[in-house]
Each structure stands twice: as C-alpha cells, then as structure tokens.
Amino acid sequence: MAATATTERGRQTRQRIIEATGEQILASGIGGTTLDTVRAATLTSKSQLFHYFPGGKAELVREVAHWEERQLREAQEPDIGDLGSWESWERWRARLVEYYIGRGRWACPIGSLATQAATTDPELASMIAEAMRVWRGALADGVQRMQSAGIVDGSADAQRIATVILAAIQGGLVLSQPEGSAWPLEAALDNALAPLHRVATSA
Template sequence: MDSSKITERGRLTRQRIIEATGEQILASGIGGTTLDTVRAATLTSKSQLFHYFPGGKAELVREVAAWEGRQLLEAQEPEIHDLGSWESWERWRRMLVEYYIARGRWACPIGSLATQAATTDSELASAIATTMRDWREQLADGVRRMKAAGSVDSSADSQRIATVILAAIQGGLVLSQPERSAWPLEAALDNALAPLHHVATTR
C-alpha cells in the first residue's frame, strides 16, 4: 500500500497492526498468527485490515519483517556504524543484550521469521536474507575498521568473524528463551567475540 496516501490517523492504526502482528508471530509463529487473531488483538475490522494490507496476511507479514529489521538495526545505533575500538564493541554488546532482554523478547524476531519464511513465502525469505546480509556487513565493516586502526591483525577474516557473531546471537537467544535469563546470550556473544580478540595486536 502507498503510505503517502494514508492519513496520520491511518498511519498510526496501520503501525499498531504491524506491531501487534509482530508480537503474535514472535509468540505463535507465522502459522499460529491469523487475520482473526490480529483483528482481536487490535480491535480492527476485516475491512480495515484489507484497507491497509490489500495483499492480506502475506503483505502484513512482509511489513512486519521490514519493520522488525529496521527496529533491530536502529537499536544498535550509533555503535553499529562505529565498532572501530574495543570500547565501541563492548557498548554494542551491551546495547544488543538490552534490546532483547529488557524488552522481554527472548527470541530474535528476524531470526524467528527466517526459520519459517523459506517454506511460506519466497519474497519474505528474500527480504529477511537482505536484512541479515546488511547486519552482517555492518559488523564486518567494524572488523575492517579495527584492522585499519591496527587493533587486530590484518589477516583477520572480517566476513567470517561477522558471521560467527550473528550465529552466536541467534543461538544465544534460543538458549536464553527457556532460561528467561540473559546469561546464555551474553556467554554466546563473549565466545563470538573471542576470534576478534584472538587476532588483536599489541599496538
């Protein structure tokens, strides 16, 4: 839907629907989220849902994925665009744990969608893959800045380290969920950052 044609009140309603749907998907998955459950959670009518999302559930889920992706990257600002020092990496780590745990989100919305999207919607899967690649590339850029500053060895594989960090985040959240505790995520992140420390220079 062309958002430029929506009134401010309509924009707020549309966003409220997106956010409520995101919470339902995180709790029940794409399969467990229906337009009827969304209507009940947002007190909207069927005609309203199709007014804002003419493509139905598929369009709504794609909008949720886009919104969650923006939220995730914005939560890591401004450090995600720095990561040129050990202090910046440590601040980024704290911010990421805060984003997930303090909000009571014991799973990664993007990671959760990624595990379901391939079998439900190829367009959704492609959009999520793009978000993951963007995230990985920003982390890899941070490793490159560390290399340029002489803080880590020039032989460090930026892409590989960034991929390990992303995998640790997703795995750490899976383990944190049943524990309802941040420590598995924190432990996973510490181990993920270990390769970066391993190639640190003495400068």
C-alpha cells in the same frame, strides 16, 4: 502494495496492526498468526485490515519484517556504525542485549522469521536474507575498521568473524528463552567475540 495511510490516525492504526502482528509472530509463529487473531488483538475490522494491507496476510507479514529490521538496526545505533575500538564493541554488545532481554524479547524477530520464511513466502525469505547480509556486513565493516586502526591483525577474516557473531546471537537467544535470563546470550556473544581478541595486535 500497502495502501498509504493519509491521516495521522490512519498511520497510527496501520502501525499498531504491524506491531501487534509482530508480537503474535514471535509468540506463535507465522502459521499461528491469522488475520482473525490480528483483528482480535487490534480491535480492527476485516475491511480495515484489507484497506491497509490489500495483499492480506502475506503483505502484512512482509511489513512486519521491514519494521522489525528497522527496529533492530536502530537498537544497535550508533555503535554498529562505528565499531572501531574495543569500547565501541562493548557498547554495541550491551545495546543488543538490552534490546532483546530488556524488552522481554526472548527471540530475534528476524531470526524467527528466517526459519519460517523459506516454506511460506519466497519474497519474504529474500527480504530476510538481505537483512541478514546487511547486518553481517555492518559487523564485518567493524572488524575491518579495527584492522585499519592496527588493533586487529589484517589477516583476520572479517566476514567469517561477523558470521560467527550472528550465529552466536541467534543461538544465545534460543538458550536464554527457557532460562529466562540474559546470561546464555551474553556468554554466546563473549565466545563469538573471542576470535576478534585472539587476533588483536599489541597496538
């Protein structure tokens, strides 16, 4: 378990290590990120790293996963908690694109970790799987809100639509990265939301 940072300076140092490690993982993957590269990027000593993360690299990467999941969730708020109208879905879509593209993040940290976690750390893989389930569940809840409001047909499969949307986000980011443009992600999201529009009622 990570050591508790008892001072504000300690908390800032710990968070700085987590954020720098997250950026390295996005750029080089888990395999390309080492404690030495983290030390160099954060100007910290080996003793500092093990003070805050006594479990070493595995613990640090798990903390990065927790942080990235919180960042992603907060970036979608408040709209992801209130997807009960077409307007709220459009705001959510815009927030998500801004989170990735506006910050120059041409990959999804959670998606990137998911593709590597299974072969590196079963505990990390379980964490990522749960984060994806929670994200999918929030989107499915939004579809169900639309159904309850009579905006979307009640026979629509909310979980299936939510899964398609998540897949579109991950695939759209893969295509946006080499293009250096948001349009592949935006196109993927538009196509993913199309099934929701197809089951719209006249309400």
